[in-house]
Amino acid sequence: MCTCKSDVYDVVGIGFGPSNLSLAIALGEHQGNRAGHPVKAAFFERQQSFGWHRNMLLPETTMQISFMKDLVTFRNPRSRFSFVNYLHESGRLTQFCNNQDFFPTRQEFHRYLEWVGSSFDDQVSYDSEVLGVTLAPEPCECAQRYLKLEISNGAIGATEIVNARNISISTGLVPKVPDNVATGDRIWHSSQFLEKLRDVDPADLRNVAVVGGGQSAAEIARYLHATLPEAQIYAIVPSYGYSVADDTPFANQVFDPEAVDDYYFGSDETRDAFWRYHRNTNYSVVDDDIIRDLHRASYAEQVTGERRLHFLNLTRVRAVTRNGATNRVSLHSLIDRETRELDIDALVLATGYTEMTPTGLIGDVDHFCHRDPEGRYRIERDYRLMTDPEFPCGIYLQGGTEHTHGLTSSLLSNVAVRGGEIADSVITRTRADAPTMQRSTRRIEQAWERAG
Structure with a gap:
């Protein structure tokens, strides 16, 4: 019997947010597991504990998806990890029902995710960052090839090597900052918002600006206006006001x-x-209720003449420079073509995110991955990177697949089904590929030679 079975994971998840958490559930609930074939899985998360957009857990902000689009329900409504079961075990099912609302608060949904994640503490290592992925240079005793992951463990201050036949990459979206602006003292991306705001004395925030025209920008502008009653709030919007999100049934x-x-x-x-x-x-749009809240607040100030909430529409940030104790923002208006300067105490960049890309993480393994004429990864329907036939391992992406799988590539809307499809693929392919591994050994060595 091959001794490598105790040393090689069937699948390793890189990142442990909602996507890989849903995958962990799906692997555990797979039909094959009950037949005595459990999947050996491990997950590595660079945060010190479970966290999902912690810095945007603003009070009273709600999810933009139904509670039924949780981690499991669309794949397995009977799962014990459903949001409904979480409410039941928390003693709030009746009260939630009485809300007559499909959309829980973001804070409550985060608590649900933490509740689910606590059941997988034996599979996940926090404060652990995957530094790189390589292909093992030699096959194991049964001639199977596997991936080697170098992992930095912050808790012990050392690195370790973990072996896997498949990996699922879910490192999340990457904050996007305008080229002419750098984050720093009093200049924050929205992904840093609450953490950075807590470090500042509210009395020092007399003028605050928020850049962006999407959901996060509007939520932050509303929150700052409500919590900083003495401050002037400037919403720098690239469009002519906020655009409403289309959440109609069709x-x-x-x-x-x-x-x-x-x-x-x-x-x-x-x-x-x-x-x-x-x-x-989904993109650069805002929920109707937030738009109306902001407009009502603005109108009320017009009535009283005590203006604190200012909307700078069709406006772009040209540059940000330090001006003594404040930041000077150079703004260009597309309406009158004029440039003006605004001194602010804090600038929040709610300028969105870019898709994750695994290129830097997978290193030389990238040579085996196929790309389309535009240089993007080719991805199979089961979210697995298309690779050379001789490449023996699976690289699955939970994110970075918008060009192949559409708008739900990295969204919660399809997280349950996506996790199930990846789990099915990992298990089915692992069993189907086992007899062919030995035949692939020489071919993969030849591929490495071609890659240099």
């Missing part, structure tokens, strides 16, 4: 699990139509 079908197939197997014209007609379901 438009929301773009987030259905079936829509992934329509996008993936559709023509270029099909995929273009998805983005052209339905981008306003």
Whole structure:
């Protein structure tokens, strides 16, 4: 019997946010596990504890998806890890029902995620960052090749090597900052918001600006206006006011699990139509209730003449420089083509995120991965990177697949089904590929030689 079975994981998850948490559940609930074939899995998370957009857990902000789009329900409504079961075990099921609301607060949903995550403490290592992924230079005793992950463990201040036949990369979105602006003292990306705000004396914040036209920008502007009653709040909006998110029933079908197939197997014209007609379901848009709250607040100030909330529409940030104890923001208006300067005590950049890319993480393994004419990764329907036939391992992406799988690539809307599809793929491919591993050994050595 091959001794490597005790040393090689079937799948290692890089990152332990909602996506890989959902995968962990799906692996545990897979039909094959009950037949005596458990999947050996481990997850590594660089945060010191479970956390999901902690710095945007603003009071009373709600989820933009139904509570039924939790980690499991669309895949397995009977799962014990459903949001409904969380409410039941927390003693709040009746009270939540009495709210007559499909959308829990973001804080409560975060508590739900923590509750689920606590059941997988034996599989996840926190304060552990995966530094790189390489292919093992030699096969194990049964001629199987595997991936080697170098992991930095902050708790012990050392690195370790973990072996895996498959990896699931879910490192999250990457904060996007304008090229002409650098974060620093009193200049924060929205992903840092609450943490940075707590470190500042509110009395020192007399003028605060928020850049952006999406949900986070509007939420932060509303929050600052409510919590800093003596401050002037400037909303620097790239469009002519906030645009409302389309959450009507037919438009929301773009987030259905079936829509992934329509996008993936559709023509270029099909995929273009998805983005052209339905981008306003998620990108650079704001929920109707927040828009109305901000407009009411602004109008009330117009009535009293005591203005604190200012909207600078069709305005771009040209530069930010330090001006004594404040930051001087150079603004360009597309309305009158004028440039003005604004001295502010804090600047919040709610300027969005870019997709994650695994290129730096997988290193030389990238040589085995296929790309399309535009240089993007080719990805199979089961979220596995397309690789050379001789490459023996699976690299799954939970994010960075918008060009192949559509709008739900990194969203919670499809997290339960996506996790289940990856779990099915890992288990099915592992069993199907086992007899062919030995035949692949020489071919993969040849591929390494071609890669240099």
